Amino acid sequence: MKKGFLVLFIGFFCFLLAPSEVKAQDVPSQSENYFQQFKELPDSKSRVDFFFDTSNRYNQNSAYDWLDTVNVYLNSSQKTSDSTSVSEYRLIQSQIYYDLGDYEKSLAIAKDLYEAMEEFPLEMKSLILNIMDNDYSKLELFDKQIEIRRYKRELGLAENVSFYDIYSSLGQHRKAMEDYMTEEKKNIEDGDFYAQAVYNNNIGNYLRLDKSTPTALSYFKKANALIDVYFSDILNSKTANQINEGNHLKGVILGNIGKCHVQLKEYQKAIPFLEESIELIKKYNTGKVTPDLVENTLEIAECYLQLNNYEKATDYLSNDLTPVKIKNILKRNRLYASYYDRTGDFKSANEYLKQNNRIRDSLEDNDTNIKSQQLESVLKQDLENSRKMMEAQKADLEKSRNEIIEKDEKISLVFISLIFTLLGFSGLVYAYLKSIKNQRLIAEQKHFIENSLIEKDSLLKEIHHRVKNNLQMVSSLLSLQTKNTKSKAAIMALEEGKSRVKAMALIHQKLYQNEDLSVIEMQGYIESLINSVQSVYKKGGHNINITIDAEGVELDIDRAIPFGLILNELVSNSFKYAFPHDEENGKIYIHLRKTQGQEGFFEYTDNGVGLPEDSDERANSSMGIRLMNRLANQLQTTLNIDRTAEGVRFWFHFK
Structure with missing residues (x-):
């Protein structure tokens, strides 16, 4: 409560000092021709650095213009057998295809580069792995995504293998939120308002997807206040790219606020947030395929449809955005069906409903099984990482204990040497020195024992917490199996099993919530x-x-x-x-x-x-x-x- 008040106070104070509007800042170099600057650079290395450091690179020229130019440079490098330049232009190609939404083509190029990873510098390895990570995420190949993240950790590019975004993609939004809070909260500094805005926006998104809409809305509002404070912070200068990314984040946050109002059926409230979000994302994410823009367009179309403004609804539905995700395609078809049903064109409405039924039929047989298998695979990897982490903590604890023992032994040797050196001194001095040594050893041992007990309690709570989470995961798997089972006897047996698993999970939940374990x-x-x-x-x-x-x-x-x-x-x-x-x-x-x-x-x-x-x-x-x-x-x-x-x-x- 105190921290939230402090953020709002800083935001208000900065608002009074700021010379311009807090809501968003225009990028000073918005009119700069990045495409022309890119072409004027002398070599492939400087072009790679410029390309990946410029977030709004398609502000004046489309991604297809960039792709054509990069293809020319690539052909020229191939003719001169400049293998380094060829690899660097192929890397830019892969990112452009990702920006265009052609994830399979992007992945194919990145995989070719991955085969020759050993000859590249660490910075280029990081770019290749990031593109592959993003492509596998979009293509929902989560087992491959985990392998890439494990390799990142081996190269020292990441401390841990994170799973929270994968859990969310598999529908485990609450689990994703808990892991995200555990892993990311500790890395955010108090004065980093941009990072705090990203953190609160992500927490809100997990809650929104989990249908905890009122709580999600409070996180999005906090994220919106933090991004305003970020823009109003006149003490820290910002680059054009930082301002561009901040404005894009502002658009995403406003869109999420609008989506929450739609979920709450507050359509009139949702419209201004969604309109401003679409405007910001279009302006500061030019040329890139973004699910947020598609989703916000469909959400605002639904608002106008619910408010019986059919003309506005069809304006948004008939724009040139093409949904890529299945859920967005299904929603667009559902909105068209609703529109035609309301306007009396039942034949067209029926046609769109049939399209949705065909899509669902094609996914229904395999989608649940594939998600269950992927969830099981991710769970195994998560448990394996947890086991390794606990083993590492145990090894560190043992190492610390041995170091303390060695230190005590060295101290003992020093005192023994002093005792033999000072044998000529009186017994009173000897007794005094011995007393100091004993008190010191007792204090160190007491401190070590207290720390060991605290660590033991923490580890026990973590173990009970993970056992509870694993039992809940088993319960979720039983629920998934229930949905795919037609036998009433089998369904009853699975429900009974799920109930028993929940009873055991509650035991471990109560244990780690108790002070007395x-x-x-x-x-x-x-x-x-x-x-x-x-x-x-x-x-x-x-x-x-x-x-x-x-x-x-x-x-x-x-x-x-x-x-x-x-x-x-x-x-x-x-x-x-x-x-x-x-x-x-x-x-x-x-x-x-x-x-x-x-x-x-x-x-x-x-x-x-x-x-x-x-x-x-x-x-x-x-x-x-x-x-x-x-x-x-x-x-x-x-x-x-x-x-x-x-x-x-x-x-x-x-x-």
């Missing part, structure tokens, strides 16, 4: 578990009055996991079978308390239809009952079942 507070855990089960069985459990009496009871993880799984089975069974007519008078009572010493007592009752007459015979074949009995054995107890006048009662004592 050894025990779990059961009242909060049971409430979270009930909510989780209710989300699985959506049509049951919402009219049932659930009473939980477990205040003050804490269990360690060895008892909490089997207990949680038993309770998961009981609550699931109640939701599925105990109240078949969804009665409003349904009641569930959960009681957990500690008796004498370490003894505990658990009781679960409901007033549902009760167990069937042949329940004893079914117990031998029911997986749920058998699972609960085995879990009770882990608690060194026996599960007791009583039939009551209303419903059923389960209870047991445990140690």
Whole structure:
């Protein structure tokens, strides 16, 4: 709250001092002919540097003009057998094809250069790998993208192999946001307003894609304020490229604000943000294919369509932008279908709907399976990187410990030498020096032990956090499998498995959220578990009055996991079978308390239809009952079942 207030205060102060408008700055060299400057440079090396350092290079000449000129230089270099110049012009070619949206052609050229990577300097290797990284991302070849990022780390071009953008591309937006915050927040300096604007815009985008629209909108507004502060910062001069990139970022942020208003169905509010965004992106991203421009154009067309301004809607739909992404093609067709349906041209509307159906049919069979496989591959790589990171931390800890031991040994040797040198001195001086040494060693050992305990707690929390994330990933994979399964029995089994996985994930979540990592507070855990089960069985459990009496009871993880799984089975069974007519008078009572010493007592009752007459015979074949009995054995107890006048009662004592 304090930091946000400080940003706004700085922004307001700079606004008062700034000579021009805060919203955006014109690039001083906007009218410069970069294409002519490029042609006047003496050699391929200077042209490569100029090309990649100029973000708005297509301000006056199209990418096709640049490509034609680069082809002329390339042919000339090939005739003179200048292999270095040939490679550098091929690199520029690859980037131009990427800017034009021809990612396959761009990748083909970059891969040819990649084959001869050993002979290039590190700066050129970095440019080649960045182009390949971007191409693989656009072509959704994430396993190849991971290989490129691993190679970047081996060359020292990146500290870690990041996965957050890949997770987002695979639909795991919340996971992407958590990893992004962990990896990037620590690298942003307090006075770097541009980097802070990028950070808040990316966090907002993950939240927007995750449908957390109000929260996303607050991050975009903060990003917008930060980019205004960046422009108003008159103390730090900016190059033409920096101003150009800042204005382009401003356009992207405004477009995201507009998209949030569209998601909230606030179409009138969205239009000015989207219009200004389109204007800025066109002006400061000239000649490059950008998904933001296409998406914002489709969003503003939807706004006008919802506001019944069909003329404006068709103006935006019929412009010369061609969607590349499947989701944008589907949205454009949907908007055309809606427009023709509203204007009474049902034949045209039906034609666009058929186009969307054909696209979905062609993707439906393979898309989910491919995404599942890629998600599994990324997850394995992420776990492998986490394992390596923990091993490296462990090695560093061991190295530090050995260094401390060696240091202590050296100090001991020094003191022993001094003792032998000063044997002639009195015993009082000797005792005094020995006392100083002992106090010093005790303080160092105490400091080392305290740091080791802190690191141990941090590592344990990280382990529980990752176990929870991995279990959630397993739950997500089970959900994906459920969507591809037609058998009702299989779907039921997968849902039950997902519920059990969530019950275990909650244990680890509660552990890393606790200050005390050894025990779990059961009242909060049971409430979270009930909510989780209710989300699985959506049509049951919402009219049932659930009473939980477990205040003050804490269990360690060895008892909490089997207990949680038993309770998961009981609550699931109640939701599925105990109240078949969804009665409003349904009641569930959960009681957990500690008796004498370490003894505990658990009781679960409901007033549902009760167990069937042949329940004893079914117990031998029911997986749920058998699972609960085995879990009770882990608690060194026996599960007791009583039939009551209303419903059923389960209870047991445990140690």
